[in-house]
Amino acid sequence: MNDFLSQQIQLVRRRWFFRDCGVGLAGIAATSLLGRDSLLAASDNTLLSVKQPHFPAKAKRVIYMFQAGAPSHLELFDYKPELTKNDGKLPPKELLEGYRAAFIDPKSALLGPKFKFAKHGKCSMELSEVLPHIASISDEICLVKTMQTDAVNHAPAQIMMNTGSQQFGRPSFGAWTLYGLGSECEELPGFVVLTSAKGTSGGASNYGAGFLPTLFGGTPLRSGGDAVLYLSNPNGIDQAAQRSSLDTLHRLNELAMQEFSDPEITARIHSYEMAYRLQTSAPELMDLSKESASTLERYGIKDPKESSFARNCLLARRLAERGVRFVQLFHEAWDQHGGLTAGVKANAADTDRPSAALVQDLKERGLLEDTLVVWGGEFGRTPMVQGGNDGRDHHNRCFSMWFAGGGFKKGYVHGETDDFGFNVTKNLVHVHDLNATLLHQLGFDHTRLIHRFQGRDFRLTDVHGNVIREMLA
């Protein structure tokens, strides 16, 4: 018995971060009869162990730069000279048939784009003057102008983008990814969340585990205070005291294991050990002091200790280097019902340089190829004005997103919208199609990545979604 137990403890200790810490560890005891080799196999077959997807994947990890609040496609990515010409005029009647805007009376005047556009790169991608750095990587990215979603209010729409449903309680894309692929990182959580600007409309549900076990949910790495909640020892307790305390705790828990033979206890020992390691690995990750001045400059980081989207981009690269499966950045700043010109300009200034720097940096480090980089928000904005002459309302019928790496086409623009950037005219990409395509690049048939909950098989794409192959290299 004791031999068996100590073996188990050894095994669990060897296991990777978070792995197996989950629900129902009974499997370990059960499989013990199958021989020692299968013990290893069993542990590999558990919650966070690395799993093979359905087919060979183009991407191993995801960096998702979520631009919350809904950036204006008309000021950034989707140039509409006709809108300039028709500035101040009412939109054609047939355009508004059955249309519902969020705040404004749909019969509001059209508003021309606030910025100049120019063509960039070998691919001649047309981009706004406020995105000079993204323009400089235009030959690396795949721009989709024809995204569409079902929701027109922020919280439901953010939840829709991130979980494939407007209803709260579904697992987020990151959670599905971790569920399907497991975690490769020994020292850090497999799904990390970084937030800048302010809190998001969708709140914690944007990166939640939904009905999947809790450990698949995103772990926020926070700025100001502990990066991971309760990471610091209580006042006065140093690392040596912490180590001794944990050694004592393990010793006592091992004694309990001898009495109860409950594999849960082994998992508990492991989780405390992992917590201890996280106390080192998280601060090491967050510490940008060893990054060169030129790197900080390149990302546009003014103060490496201050929270910013730029800092989060650099952290995303560091997380990718450490093998973290899914990194999601939330930048809640784009809701320009008014102050459109200044707002978009300021947000572009905050995000353009670091976004481009991240893509280039990943490329230089050989990480871009198997990292899926995603940039976009929850919907677009109306071609019609809101308020005086400097605002746009919510618009779900078309908006733009861009992608880099992960087997997406480079220097490619997908889809066309009408003269006002109001409707899709060619190659619509619904949220479900997008998620099907992203999962495809991770090696999944989106109809087969399922989880049974309450008698039903759920998936990220509900009962919809088509892989958009034209977007893929």
Place this chain on the structure above:
Amino acid sequence: MNLQWMTLIIACFSFGVATATEPDPTSAVDFQRQIQPILAEHCTNCHGADADARKGALRLDIESFAYSGGESGSPAITPGKPELSLVLKRITSNDPDELMPPPHANKPMDDAQIRLLKQWIEQGAKYESHWAFSVPIMRSLPIHGVHPIDSFVRSRLTQWGLNQSERAPNPTLARRIYLDTIGIPPSPAEVAEFERTPIEATLDRLLADDRYGEKWARHWLDVARYSDTNGYEKDLRRDQWAWRDWVIAAINRDLPYDQFIIEQLAGDLLPDSTQDQIVATGFLRNSMLNEEGAIVPEQFRMVEMFDRIDCIGKATLGLTVQCAQCHTHKFDPITHDEYFGMFAFLNNAYEAQSAVYSQEQLGSRRSIRDTIAGLESKIKEENPNWETELTTWGKSILDNQPLWTVVAFDDLNSVSGLNHPAPQPDGTILMTGHSSSDVYMIGSPDLEGVTGLRLEVLNHGDLPLRGPGRNAKGMWEIHTVDLFAQKPDGKDWEKLKLANVTADFSSKESKEGDGKKWTGPVSSLIDGKAETFWQADRGIGRRNQASVAVLGFEQPLAFPAGSRFKLVMHSGDNVGCCRVSLCKTPQPVAPACDHAAVLALSIPEAERNSEDRSVIFANWRKSKEGLKDLNSQIDAALDRLPQPLTTVLHLAERESKLARPTHLLDRGEWDRPKRVVTPCVPSALHAMAPSDEPPRLAFARWLVDRRSPLAARVAVNRVWQSIFGDGLVPTSEDFGTRTPKPEHAELLDYLSVQFMDNGWSQKNLIKSILLSQTYQQNSSNRPELMERDPKNQLLGRGPRFRVDAELIRDIALSTAGLLSQRMGGPSVIPPVPQNVLNYNYIVPTFWNPPTGPERYRRALYVFRKRSMPDPVMASLDSPNGDFACARRVRSNTPLAALTGLNETIFVEAAQAMALRVLREGGKEDNSRVNYAFQLCVARASKPTEQAAILSLLSEQRQRIADGWLNPREIATGDAAKLPALPEGTNPQDAAAWTLVCRVLLNLDETISKN
């Protein structure tokens, strides 16, 4: 089947013994356990109840259809003849076009399943109705002379060649029982007392303890998705704790479970419903509420309704009813129409919010009402002709009313797009969506010769305290009313000049904010001043009533037919419901009494309710000469009415004239209504008894009808789950056809029948379970159990699992001696790191954690904010109330470990526990270690444990002595602060023991039920 093979199955299928699907050719196939799950999983998606999704006109869920076959004409299943069963041919076909399930469905059957189906057909292909859809019956006990639970469990274990474990040691059992009844571990004295007392006496005492309700309420709060905020982007605070306290009290007085459900669904409809019964209906109002700007309110009301059906399905029926929201259920017998049939029972309710009073306050309200009734009787006695006088007075009031024509606006909105004025069938306009103060309404009324406009502010059942306003008191204030007209060919709006304004009532003028805001007179509406508002607050007990303002034009209007008319209203606190009318009577003015009386007088006498009669009488007596003294006595009595304790969100039925029809929604989409659906229940379940009662009440009674196959099973199973970690049916929210007959089905049924026989008493049920030997077994694993039944489904050992989040925190605080015993009241704000608060879309301004004993209330009372799940509770798997949760997962992460080690409350608990151990645990470290163990795990420490703790103590004492550690900082968190040291101890002791206690509070055994 040999043993090794069997173990393999256990290892592979996490369900364990019962669901092993490998056929044994000699034994009879069990339809319910073996075949039905295969059909549900692989076949009935396209060949089931959903006619829209049905392929080839074939149904396999019903015997007769399966035997006759689909459009192919040949029998899908021929009993006894696999070779003549098309099903078998298709599932074994090599042709991908023929193969079933079709390859694109990604639901291939494995060989074992195919063999089972074949064997079942050979044996006669007998269908049985799903086990959970027939009424539970009490079968005779397999073993006599033992507790019924043990009878079933031992019988099953014997079949597997296993036996039960011995009784757990007393201290372990004492702790287990305390945690399962009151959710607080026993003190050392209570453990000693436990050993001296018969268990039954202890159970009776604990089940009568108020802390029992606190422990068991939490399980219901999970499934009822309780939260203290509304969710979505704004995630504003809501006051719903009165409902939470109702749950605690109901569980403590052991309100029979059927009543418990009936009151929560329809307490407001019970005869002479009490405040408590109305509060109970807060259950269905626990849904999230979207207050984001620019929503379509009806869309999110529908989302709330879907959530209510989902919740009822999981909580009471144990069915995934929500699967029938978009189409007929794929596996279970609930059609799309039946889904909306159930929906219709609930759809005719207001989203009401009412005041809640304490029992004391209710008493004083009654006595004030009695006083007033006495005074009014006196008036009647002293004025024997009062009825005639009142009638004459009433007639004169109505006769003096100008002839008003209600304006039907066709274009209503707010400039900001936040407020959505929505015209109602009765001509009133209800403000919905997010409040904003910039409403406008445009229409084309007859304007020719119009002399005045009447603006009524009115009550409505959807408004806080029935309105008429939208602020927390149901009140309002209006800044200006601007009126415009536009000729048919005109482009410009002409502002209409107003000469005067009158109201039925205006508050006394008062100034707020250094005179920047004046509220009071109705003249504010047209005085053009930026700082004035009309308000009509008649004081406590009288304020939530209608008011009216009448605006007179300078000149009768002269606008031809087809002209447009616009009203723009600016308000401070928003009006919730209003109505606008015009008249041509010269010099119209507001009535000389409360507008509420005018409204009541307008109702034919026979149709007036007591409220109408009361307001008419009150206004008559105020109008009558010579009653000044009695009138002022009544006003004085009203002024003594108590301020409500809080408010609660609840249900209230809409008046029949405003009844809301329910439409079947195509694909479950809120904006695709199809045919009207009348209330009905699924025909596959028990029938609804004919009833004269309101439909919602009849539905509530149906849910917990004695004839329900599900109500008692679902309730009993959830109790079992809380005690044993897993339910007898592991999927406690789903008893549908995909759920195989559980291992201990007979036990579940026995307990369910007994539960109903015992008056649906949860206390009796828990007591019965806790008295069984099955419950009282030692929870240590044994090699044979580890091999054969690792998940303890056969119950060969006692329950052992990490306790719920709330209990972990309560254990720490109780062990430390910090836990506050105060019950109920507003939720308590827990300390949360600033970088968590910063993640809110709207950072809460009310986040001020208390510092006194309130800080250490039970976790049940910790404030739950939906978009910011409490970091402690969330890391320990407590759900945050976005939707009904009938079953928690138990995870085990480093984040949970960090929480237990470092979170503020846990650290404070370790510090306090250290002082307690020093104070109460004797003078020697040995006895203190023993005592600390007793506090945490209810038993003395073993020598090996002693050694480990003493070694940590001496090592850290040395480090403190050597100056590596600052003792004050460890013991208090503040290097400058001295702990409250017990006599004869020093800060070094406190610090070293804080380190020890921090370890002990994190022991697996401490946070587990053993």
